[in-house]
Amino acid sequence: MTDVTTPLPVDATTRIRRESERQVTERAALHAVLDEALVAHVGVVRDGLPLVLPFACARDGDTLLLHGSTGSGLMRLAAGEPVCVTVTHLDGLVYARTTFDSSMRYRSAVVHGTAEVVPPEEKERALTVLSDHLFCDRTAEVRASTVKELAATMVLRVSLERASVKVAAGPPEVDPDDVEPRSVWAGILPLSTVAGEPQPSPDVRDGVDVPPSVRRAADRLNAGGAPAPAR
Amino acid sequence: MTDVTTPLPVDATTRIRRESERQVTERAALHAVLDEALVAHVGVVRDGLPLVLPFACARDGDTLLLHGSTGSGLMRLAAGEPVCVTVTHLDGLVYARTTFDSSMRYRSAVVHGTAEVVPPEEKERALTVLSDHLFCDRTAEVRASTVKELAATMVLRVSLERASVKVAAGPPEVDPDDVEPRSVWAGILPLSTVAGEPQPSPDVRDGVDVPPSVRRAADRLNAGGAPAPAR
Numbered sequence: 111m112t113d114v115t116t117p118l119p120v121d122a123t124t125r126i127r128r129e130s131e132r133q134v135t136e137r138a139a140l141h142a143v144l145d146e147a148l149v150a151h152v153g154v155v156r157d158g159l160p161l162v163l164p165f166a167c168a169r170d171g172d173t174l175l176l177h178g179s180t181g182s183g184l185m186r187l188a189a190g191e192p193v194c195v196t197v198t199h200l201d202g203l204v205y206a207r208t209t210f211d212s213s214m215r216y217r218s219a220v221v222h223g224t225a226e227v228v229p230p231e232e233k234e235r236a237l238t239v240l241s242d243h244l245f246c247d248r249t250a251e252v253r254a255s256t257v258k259e260l261a262a263t264m265v266l267r268v269s270l271e272r273a274s275v276k277v278a279a280g281p282p283e284v285d286p287d288d289v290e291p292r293s294v295w296a297g298i299l300p301l302s303t304v305a306g307e308p309q310p311s312p313d314v315r316d317g318v319d320v321p322p323s324v325r326r327a328a329d330r331l332n333a334g335g336a337p338a339p340a341r
Numbered sequence: 342m343t344d345v346t347t348p349l350p351v352d353a354t355t356r357i358r359r360e361s362e363r364q365v366t367e368r369a370a371l372h373a374v375l376d377e378a379l380v381a382h383v384g385v386v387r388d389g390l391p392l393v394l395p396f397a398c399a400r401d402g403d404t405l406l407l408h409g410s411t412g413s414g415l416m417r418l419a420a421g422e423p424v425c426v427t428v429t430h431l432d433g434l435v436y437a438r439t440t441f442d443s444s445m446r447y448r449s450a451v452v453h454g455t456a457e458v459v460p461p462e463e464k465e466r467a468l469t470v471l472s473d474h475l476f477c478d479r480t481a482e483v484r485a486s487t488v489k490e491l492a493a494t495m496v497l498r499v500s501l502e503r504a505s506v507k508v509a510a511g512p513p514e515v516d517p518d519d520v521e522p523r524s525v526w527a528g529i530l531p532l533s534t535v536a537g538e539p540q541p542s543p544d545v546r547d548g549v550d551v552p553p554s555v556r557r558a559a560d561r562l563n564a565g566g567a568p569a570p571a572r
Contacts, residue, residue: 123390127414148445149431151382153391159354160384162393164429164449183358198395200380200534205555208483209472210490214379218395241440252439252525259441281542294483295552297541299559303431306531311512315523324436324530331532 112172112271114138123222124274134275143219143275144169147197148244152176152225154188161187167197168243169270170236174221175228176266177240185264188225195221195268203299206282214278215298221273228265236265246326305331343403343502345369354453355505365506374450374506375400378428379475383407383456385419392418398428399474400501401467405452406459407497408471416495419456426452426499434530437513445509446529452504459496467496477557536562 117135118124126133134140144150150167153160163184166177174195178185202215228236234255241249255263282296305328308320348366349355357364365371375381381398384391394415397408405426409416433446459467465486472480486494513527536559539551 128409148434149429149447151384151393151427151429153382153384153393153425155386155389155391158386159423159453160386160391160393160425161451162382162384162391162425162427163451164427164447166445178359192390194384194391194393196382196393196395198380198382203379203476203555203558205476205479205552208490209468209480209486210494212472212476212479214397214475216380216395220392220394222390237440241443244445245434245436245443248436248443249440255440259439263441284544292544292546293549295541295545295549295555297539297545297551297555299539299555300537301534301562302537303532304535306533308528308530310526310528313515313523314526314528318524318526320528321436321526324434324526324528327434327530 112137114141118273118275119271120274124220124272126274126276129276129278132276132278134277139275139277140219140270140273141169143197143199143217144174146199150174150176151196152184152188153194153196154184154191156187166240166244167195168240170239170267172270173267174270175236175240176225176268177237178264178266185266188266189227191225193223193225193268195223200301201279202301204282205295205297205299206284207288207294207296208285211283211285213283217275217277219273219275221268221270223268223272225266225268228267230260233260233263233265236267237263240265246323246330248323251321251323303331343368345372349504349506350502351505355451355503357505357507360507360509363507363509365508370506370508371450371501371504372400374428374430374448375405377430381405381407382427383415383419384425384427385415385422387418397471397475398426399471401470401498403501404498405501406467406471407456407499408468409495409497416497419497420458420495422456424454424456424499426454431532432510433532435513436526436528436530437515438519438525438527439516442514442516444514448506448508448510450504450506452499452501454499454503456497456499459498461491464491464494464496467498468494471496477554477561479554482552482554534562
């Protein structure tokens with residue numbers, strides 16, 4: 111396991127070329143971005159062409175787990191192959207005083223690695239990590255997965271050894287040639303993902319309350335924090 | 342220009358293999374997913390390996406515009422090359438009564454094409470389309486871009502001819518073997534992206550109000566609709 115105090119590597123693959131001052135090399139920053147993510151965009155090369163699809167994800171120590179079905183084309187395609195897994199949180203629209211300087215606040219993580227199939231004997235634990243991240247410890251509220259269900263599920267994992275993190279969090283840039291900037295409004299419109307009211311299925315029996323896992327997921331999102339505990 | 346009533350093609354590249362009943366082939370559905378997006382994940386092949394990075398995006402008729410700097414490695418890398426551009430909106434967490442059946446509500450669009458550099462004579466218009474989409478008609482509130490600014494900006498465009506759309510919007514799946522499902526809660530935790538209060542830069546002069554473009558961006562997001570007008 112990689113020590114969390116070991117900085118992320120900056121090499122030909124992971125070096126951020128554009129706005130390099132925004133590159134963050136603390137592994138804890140990588141973990142924070144990933145722990146707030148429910149979905150990652152996974153890129154693979156298929157027949158020489160790029161393919162990018164969204165997958166549910168959860169960090170498990172120094173690997174990232176990706177969840178899919180054995181029927182998923184990309185899961186099978188990615189197994190054993192190089193992947194690039196990217197997570198982006200859009201935190202705000204940056205209104206500068208010019209179109210040129212207008213931008214976005216965001217945090218992104220880009221992981222480069224090989225997608226390994228989680229072997230059968232580790233699959234149940236990996237699915238628990240995924241479910242507990244995505245659904246805030248839901249596994250304690252439902253029955254265990256069956257052998258058949260486990261067999262129909264595929265989990266991939268990617269090492270977090272080689273990754274880059276970029277954080278754009280500053281104020282709007284100011285055009286140095288602008289002689290009268292202060293009369294035009296500039297600022298940030300903050301964006302965030304929030305949860306609404308839980309919607310029970312029509313077949314839920316009267317008196318069955320919204321469970322703690324759903325409340326936790328809503329509370330964590332609406333508090334502006336990560337949707338699941340850091341691991 | 343492709344007629345909006347022409348269905349999206351379903352071929353070896355664009356056919357959705359997993360949960361194929363969720364594939365939507367109406368071009369209007371593709372436009373709706375893209376028009377709600379501020380960021381797209383762009384995949385390219387670099388030295389035989391996949392690379393996925395987030396880019397600001399805006400639909401312009403039957404193309405998708407991607408915005409970057411001439412200093413951006415991926416912009417230069419992608420120019421003239423095959424790309425896969427993916428947009429995902431996460432609409433909810435689907436709490437089923439088993440870990441296996443739990444899932445997510447989402448809408449995703451996957452565009453396959455070649456990234457073309459928007460030529461200099463079309464760049465200003467393309468940047469206006471981008472800015473007016475991302476910042477809700479901000480261009481009317483700020484000065485025009487200078488020649489130098491235009492030269493430092495790169496816009497790529499990708500045809501929307503070949504794309505797939507997947508919409509997962511249903512209720513939690515019910516395990517047919519479950520003898521007593523109704524005593525366990527199942528349902529949806531809806532998720533959405535919202536805007537907070539605009540935060541003016543400290544140098545904005547007293548009496549300069551939050552402009553209409555910022556109000557529009559906030560209102561459209563918070564009304565649950567697209568952040569920008571459909572084009």
